[in-house]
Amino acid sequence: MGSGTAVEWLAPSSLEEALALRASRGADTTVVAGGSFLAILMNQGFVQPTSLLSLGGVGELRGIAVVDGELRLGAMVRHRDVERDPVIRRDWPVLSLGFGLVASPRVRNQATVGGVLADADYASDPPAVLCAVGARAVLRSPRGERQVPIDELILGFYETCIAEDELLTEVRVPAVLGPAVYRKFRSRSSEDRPCVAVAAARSADRLRVVVGACADVPQHYPDVCAKGSEGPIDAAVAREIGSAYAQRMAPLSDSRGSAEYRRRVVAVEVRRAVEMLGSDSVGNGGGRRGAGANR
Numbered sequence: 001m002g003s004g005t006a007v008e009w010l011a012p013s014s015l016e017e018a019l020a021l022r023a024s025r026g027a028d029t030t031v032v033a034g035g036s037f038l039a040i041l042m043n044q045g046f047v048q049p050t051s052l053l054s055l056g057g058v059g060e061l062r063g064i065a066v067v068d069g070e071l072r073l074g075a076m077v078r079h080r081d082v083e084r085d086p087v088i089r090r091d092w093p094v095l096s097l098g099f100g101l102v103a104s105p106r107v108r109n110q111a112t113v114g115g116v117l118a119d120a121d122y123a124s125d126p127p128a129v130l131c132a133v134g135a136r137a138v139l140r141s142p143r144g145e146r147q148v149p150i151d152e153l154i155l156g157f158y159e160t161c162i163a164e165d166e167l168l169t170e171v172r173v174p175a176v177l178g179p180a181v182y183r184k185f186r187s188r189s190s191e192d193r194p195c196v197a198v199a200a201a202r203s204a205d206r207l208r209v210v211v212g213a214c215a216d217v218p219q220h221y222p223d224v225c226a227k228g229s230e231g232p233i234d235a236a237v238a239r240e241i242g243s244a245y246a247q248r249m250a251p252l253s254d255s256r257g258s259a260e261y262r263r264r265v266v267a268v269e270v271r272r273a274v275e276m277l278g279s280d281s282v283g284n285g286g287g288r289r290g291a292g293a294n295r
């Protein structure tokens, strides 16, 4: 942004006002939530908005509630809130732990649930976790509301299905009815984004393993997971699923690791995640070993 260029700052104080502004301005204004991603894009000159629509004053987007056993997270709930909320820590601990592994407290105090999904960065932690536990994003516009599973929300690198007149207003997370784990493998530093992210959850009849940070969108293979959906999970099943994920995937290469390196890490981290699900020490995401990072 050149010096002296004025940027319009739209600051609605209600959701209704925010939705009306979003619908009337469309692509002419850029939504800003915590601003942690957007500020980098602006500082580096990748985007040069002339108008910003801030959600910071919209109180309706900050709620954390449980309705009919389902967790509802407002889009402006910060990562740090998910990490520390006592109800989430007790009943959705895999979310607390997954969001709590993002970057540093400084970033987690700024970044929001809506922002991390809307920016659709392939190397974020929360999308894999939310996908594994079957979460849905609520998208609203004056036309109405729709609910989209996380794996249908994110379409590609930095691309979502959020329409120009829509806001992501809420994320809904069903009750986690079995063990759930999140493993973050970092290859460079302790505050880095994941090189490989593995989230896994098992209910009475379904195993869901989601690998993030290795492709444009989170990867999961229901046919492979079918091997671990019923009966006990033992070391052989975990190894088989880890190997199958590694073979099936076409990992990307970036500064966090080459495709071949990632493939090997995927085999190990998926195996470990599935083994953890079969272990007595992991509860519904909250067991002593319910989540973790390699450093």
Ligand SMILES: Cc1cc2nc3c(=O)[nH]c(=O)nc-3n(C[C@H](O)[C@H](O)[C@H](O)COP(=O)(O)OP(=O)(O)OC[C@H]3O[C@@H](n4cnc5c(N)ncnc54)[C@H](O)[C@@H]3O)c2cc1C
Binding pocket: 030, 031, 032, 033, 034, 035, 036, 037, 038, 039, 040, 055, 075, 101, 102, 103, 104, 107, 110, 111, 112, 113, 114, 115, 116, 117, 118, 119, 123, 124, 125, 126, 162, 166, 167, 168, 169, 191, 192, 193, 194
């Ligand atoms: C130093 C640093 C380290 C980081 N490390 C990690 C990490 O380890 N793991 C990780 O997962 N992430 C990491 N991040 C990313 C961080 O989590 C994201 O920057 C953050 O999630 C974006 O959230 P925000 O609320 O700041 O979004 P913003 O920057 O405000 O917005 C991001 C994008 O989403 C759009 N948007 C925001 N909210 C909405 C909405 N409600 N509806 C529609 N569109 C919306 C905006 O227009 C913008 O395009 C890191 C970031 C930084 C700065």
